[in-house]
Amino acid sequence: MLTSTAPRQRSLRGLSPHGFHRVVWHEWGDAANPRVAICVHGLTRTGRDFDVLAEALAPTHRVLAIDMPGRGRSDWLPVKADYAFPTYLTTLTALIAASGADRVDWVGTSMGGLLGMLIAAQPQTPIERLVVNDVGPAIEPAALERIRTYVGTDPTFESWDAFGSYVRAISPFGPLTDEQWSHLTRTVGAERPDGRIGFVYDPGIALPFREAPAPPDLWPVWEAIRCPTLLMRGAESDLLSAATARRMSATGPKPRLVEFAGVGHAPMLLARDQVETVVGFLRDAPAGGTPLA
Numbered sequence: 152m153l154t155s156t157a158p159r160q161r162s163l164r165g166l167s168p169h170g171f172h173r174v175v176w177h178e179w180g181d182a183a184n185p186r187v188a189i190c191v192h193g194l195t196r197t198g199r200d201f202d203v204l205a206e207a208l209a210p211t212h213r214v215l216a217i218d219m220p221g222r223g224r225s226d227w228l229p230v231k232a233d234y235a236f237p238t239y240l241t242t243l244t245a246l247i248a249a250s251g252a253d254r255v256d257w258v259g260t261s262m263g264g265l266l267g268m269l270i271a272a273q274p275q276t277p278i279e280r281l282v283v284n285d286v287g288p289a290i291e292p293a294a295l296e297r298i299r300t301y302v303g304t305d306p307t308f309e310s311w312d313a314f315g316s317y318v319r320a321i322s323p324f325g326p327l328t329d330e331q332w333s334h335l336t337r338t339v340g341a342e343r344p345d346g347r348i349g350f351v352y353d354p355g356i357a358l359p360f361r362e363a364p365a366p367p368d369l370w371p372v373w374e375a376i377r378c379p380t381l382l383m384r385g386a387e388s389d390l391l392s393a394a395t396a397r398r399m400s401a402t403g404p405k406p407r408l409v410e411f412a413g414v415g416h417a418p419m420l421l422a423r424d425q426v427e428t429v430v431g432f433l434r435d436a437p438a439g440g441t442p443l444a
Contacts, residue, residue, distance in 0.1 A: 153334050153421070154206045158216070163249050165220060165242040167233040172226040174242055176217040177201075180209035187252040188433060190216040191243065191263025193417060194360070195302055195352050197223035199338035200260065204420045207430050212256065217246055219262075221353035223338075231355035236366075239266055247277055256433050260284040260417050261390070265366060271404075272375035281380045282429055283406070285388050285417035287395045288369035294390035294416060303357020307347035314340050314348040323415025325385060331421045373403040380406035381432040383425070385414035407432070 158177035165174040177198045188208055190201040198216035205214040218225040220242060221234055228234060243266060247255055257278045259267035264286040271278040301321050308314040315336040322335070341351045380403075384396045400408040409428050411418050418425045 153330060154202050156206060156209075158202070158205065160224070161249075163245055165238075165245055167220070167228055167230070167238045167241070169228070169230045169233060172220055172228060174217065174220060174226070174246070175224040176215045176246060177205070178213065178215050179205040180211075180213040182213065184213040185252055186212050186256075187250045188212040188214045188256040188258060189243070189246060189250070190214060190258045191260070191266055192216075192219065192222070193261035193263060194298065194356070195222070195339070195350065196260070197338050197351065199223065200335070200419060201258070202334070202338075204258065204426050204429055207426050208433065211434055213250070215246060215250055217243070221356050223351055227353040227355070231353075231358040234353075234356045235359050236266070236269070240269065243270065253277065254279040256280045256282075258282040258284065258420075258429060258433075259286075260420070261286045265369070268369065268372055268376065271378055271380075272372045276378065278378055280433055281376065281378050281404070281406075282383065282432065283380060283399075284383045284420070285385055285391050287382075287391050287399050288373045289392070289395045290366070291390055291392055291395075294388075297389065299361060302360060303354040305349060305354040307343060307345075307349040309347060311336070311340070311348055323385075323387065323389070324417070324419045325387070325411065325414030325422075327419070327421060331419070334421070335419065370402075373399060376404040378404060379432075380404035381429070382406040382408045383418055383428065384408065384410045385416055385418050386410045386412045387415040388417065390416040 158179050162173050162175045164171045192200050198218045201216040208214050221227050257267040264283040271281045318336045340348050384391050
């Protein structure tokens, strides 16, 4: 077991253009703690990606790791075109409100990082400190093509071992232990009624992604961010290029840039060095993204 304590499960009613839906989040730390960290996963993942980080942050933060609509234990949306940023931003605004906090820290991996950027760039943003994990204003076309080859295909497998092998094959997360891979596999999979193993995300999330896989020019969004920011990158990432990361580190919030050798897209915040980087920043980082001592 990767962690020693299990999260509390809570939910709210989110709103899309075609009605309300149940949204689940996983919560760690003192339920009365006003210091809140919100963690948002990538396109096909779940909030359980943040189990290890959340337990490490629990002494100082109440951590809310959400299953975005159509993923994990949250409802699937009946109209697949609603799997879009307006729905996601409405969902996350509701989550911030449900937390009861006026200000929150934010950890976003890939899609979750883009959503964090959009919220952090707004006037009077509630985001106090921002962690952007392996994503930026410019996304490499090769990565989008790679993701397009598997997202929404909904394969099923005769065993957990076969499903796990597939997850490893499509996930350039870098060197992980068998226990870590098992965690990343078990939290995105489930047994179907026919006994086969498949993903827990709605294949319909692929519809808007395939129609418009690349977000619009987000450099103006990045330039508008003013809160202390940490930028993390897998040194082998095909989604966030080294050139884009360097430009990000010199513009907008001018974040500290930390790269992890041997890791692709994206650092999964399970390895000790990755977890300690985030924990140190959220607990101790001075304004302006100055490197930690």
